[in-house]
Structures are given as structure tokens and as C-alpha cells.
Amino acid sequence: MRSFRLRIALLSAALAGSAIAGFSLIAWRLIYAAEVNRLDAKLENLVRRSARPRPPNAWPQFADSLPRELETNSETAIALLVVDENNQILYQSNSLDLQPFLPAPPAFLPRRSFDRAALPEGYRAALPEGYRPPPDLNPQITTIATSSGSWRVSATRFPQTRVAIAVSLSVIDQDMAAIRNIFLIAIPGTLLLVVVGAWIVSGSALRPIRRLTTEIQQVTAIGLDQQVSIESTDIEFVELIQVFNQMLKRLERSFKQASRFSGDAAHELKTPLAILQGELEQALQQAEPGSALQQNLSNLLDEVRRLSGIVRKLLLLSLADAGQMNLYKVEIDLSGMLAVTIEDIELIAPDLRVETDIAAGLKVWGDRDLIAQILQNLIVNAVKYNLPNGWIKLQAERQSETVKMTIANASAEVLAIDRARIFDRFYRGDPARTRKVEGVGLGLSLAREIARAHQGNLTLDDTSAGETAFTLTLPIAHNIAQNKDF
Known part of the structure; x- marks a missing residue:
């Protein structure tokens, strides 16, 4: 059997998990792209700053400022390569080979042309004759993979030099690893909260169903006039309760x-x-x-x-x-009554072996005639359905506040379908097995009803093949006397 409440909780967890996992993946990619874009902006800015004329001995100082600018404490995660117009290395801060990523050296860098007449009068007067804007510096940014990891490289060329700055992506990878760890902790915790919340919410939503189930369990043959109240009930369950109440009315009318x-x-x-x-x-x-x-x-x-x-x-x-069985209750010596019953068995079925284990002094409080009716029905049933030269075992003992009596007999196998309906009225089981046995199928049903009227019960025991056993339980005498009117 499946639990609807558990399925709701697991389905909620699956939906929430899918949504959170998708959001986390998208967020992780967006954060990574934002980190790379931020790094690219810093690299581009540093490359543009390197265009300032510097003497050869000034490049180490520029290289020392790169870790601070790129927000990393590892100097090995940064590489700087500066090459002059003659392709001579002016400075190299790392063994990483960046020359393949430098732009090709041109014979010269043409300056941009512009329309001087389009400038405002004040600007035209401030610019010297023959002025040409400096060439565009468009750094090229790419990612390279090396044995030491991935690097982000920005390179460009200037009139006298070509510069390449590289930074290891491990800087970003460390930040992304921290974010990933946060996600790995937060997602299971969130899913656990979702499951618990869904379990609580589904339990609250199913509370009317449990209340309806409890009230249905209280309905008996003499309580079919009960009606389930629809006050303070969610509107989704009102129709269900109304249908159930109408069914109770029809059942009550038919039963009556x-x-x-x-x-x-x-x-x-x-x-x-x-x-x-x-x-x-x-x-x-x-x-x-x-x-x-x-x-x-x-x-x-x-x-x-x-x-x-x-x-x-x-x-x-x-x-x-109808709940109107009148009981004339007296104290009954059940041990003595069973002794008389054993004598009756020996008279009506002398070919059967009788074994007894009856405790002395067993007393119950009830209607003597009706208790005798139970014993008679059970004994007659044990004799009718016994095997030739079979046996009957009768045991009786006190257990806590009840007296327990078991009557077993040798018999053919009782089929599962017969066991389920053995207490039904007018039901006599397999016709092939019972066609030679007198009776109409009311004895066991009546015996159980009498036992229940005495606050006891009569049940069919689970036994091995070749045996049938019924157990009768009745409250002891003082327990009934203290709690019931008679």
C-alpha cells in the first residue's frame, strides 16, 4: 500500500529539487560569467595602462602592482610579457610563453583620421596643426589551456611595444569552488525543509479525512443514525461528507x-x-x-x-x-458448566476422543441460558464437522480480566473463503463438504452476537491443516459487576 502523504512530500521534494538544481546551475554559470567579465575588464584596463612610455627598468614595478590590481595573493598566477618593436623581450615575469598570443608587429601604426572642421571652435584652436588622434588600442582577450591550468590572456600592441598580461583562472575557480560548496550544503538542507514542510502541510490537509475515518469507524449496526458534521470543514471535503451522510441514511433505512x-x-x-x-x-x-x-x-x-x-x-x-438483547445476568460457574458440556459430548459422540484442560473456579457474569447456547452451538459444530474417530480439545483459563475458552476439533481443511465468511448468517461453506451435515448456518453467528452482548467475543483461530479451533472470551464476573447494570 502506498502513502498519499508520503507521495505528496516526495513529489514536493522532487519539484523543489528540480527547481533549486536548475536555479543553482544557472546562477553558477551567471556568476562564473560575471567573474570572467570582471577579470576581462581589469585585464583590459591594465593593458591600456601599459601603453604609457616606461623605461625598461620600470616594468618590474608595474609587474609588482598586478597582484593587487587583479586581487590575488599569488604572484605565480600572473604573467607579464613586454616585447619591443624589434621583437626583443623587455620584461617577462613568468615562464609562461605568451609570445604566440601577441599581435603581429606592424611597420607602423597609422593614426586615425578625423574631420577637424566638425570640432567646436574652441577645440580646433587648442589642437596643433597636423594633429592626428592616436591609433585605436583594442586588446585581444582569449583563454588558453596549459599544463598548469587555464589562463585568461589580454594582449595588444603599441607603437614601440607589444604587451601581454595573463592571469590564471584558478583565482576564479577558487571563488566558484566556495560557491559550489555553499550550494552543496544549502540544496540538501533546503530539500529537507521542503520535505518536512510538505509532510506537515499534507498532514494538515488530510486532517478532515482522518476525522471522517474516525467517525466512520465509530459507526456500528446500532449507530447508523450518526451523521458527520460539516461545520468547520474545508469546502473541498463538504461534498464527500454529504455523500457519506446520505449513504448512512440509506444503510440505516435498509438495515432497519x-x-x-x-x-x-x-x-x-x-x-x-x-x-x-x-x-x-x-x-x-x-x-x-x-x-x-x-x-x-x-x-x-x-x-x-x-x-x-x-x-x-x-x-x-x-x-x-437492534441492540435490544435482554440479558438476565447472574454469576455463572463456567468450570462447572463446561464439565456438564464434556459429559454431553461423551453421550452424543462416544467415538470421539475428548481432551480437556479447564482451570477450576472460572466464573463469569452473564445470562446462563445464552452462555449455554454459545457452548451448545460450539460443541454441536465441533461434533458435526469432526472426522471419523477424531478428537475434541477443550481448554479454559483466566487471562487478566477475561476468561478464555478454546474448543478445537479434528476437521477437513477450512478454505480461506470459508474462513472469511464462517460467521455470516445462513452460510455453510463448501456444499460438497457440508451437504450431509444438518443445520442452516445460524449457530456460529448467534454465538458471536451473544458473546459480544456480554462484552466478549468469539473468533476463529489460525490453526494448522486438519484442525479447527474457536476461541471464546468473556469478562470475569467482578469486572462486569462493577461496570454494568443488571
């Missing part, structure tokens, strides 16, 4: 109709069946002993008694469904 029908039918059948049973008993007494008529009347009387038992069970089930 079915329960009323079974209760009314059982109640109406009680009197005719009682009259019919009385008439048959009287006719049976008057019939000639051993005659065919007496045999027929005896068979009819058995069927009427069977119908009376079914009607009585249906009436009890309808009362349980």
Missing part, C-alpha cells in the same frame, strides 16, 4: 427494514409453530404405537421443533442487531 422483517417474521411464526407443535404432540400420543401414522407424526414434530429453533435464533439475532 431487514431487521424489522426478520424480527417480525420470527415473532409471527412463534405462535403458529407453538400451536402446531402442541397439536402434533397430542396427536402423537393418541396414535397407535408403532404405526406408520405415529412415525409420520414423529418426523413432522422433529421438523416443527427444528423450525422453532430457527425462529428462536432469528429472533435473538434481530434483537442483537
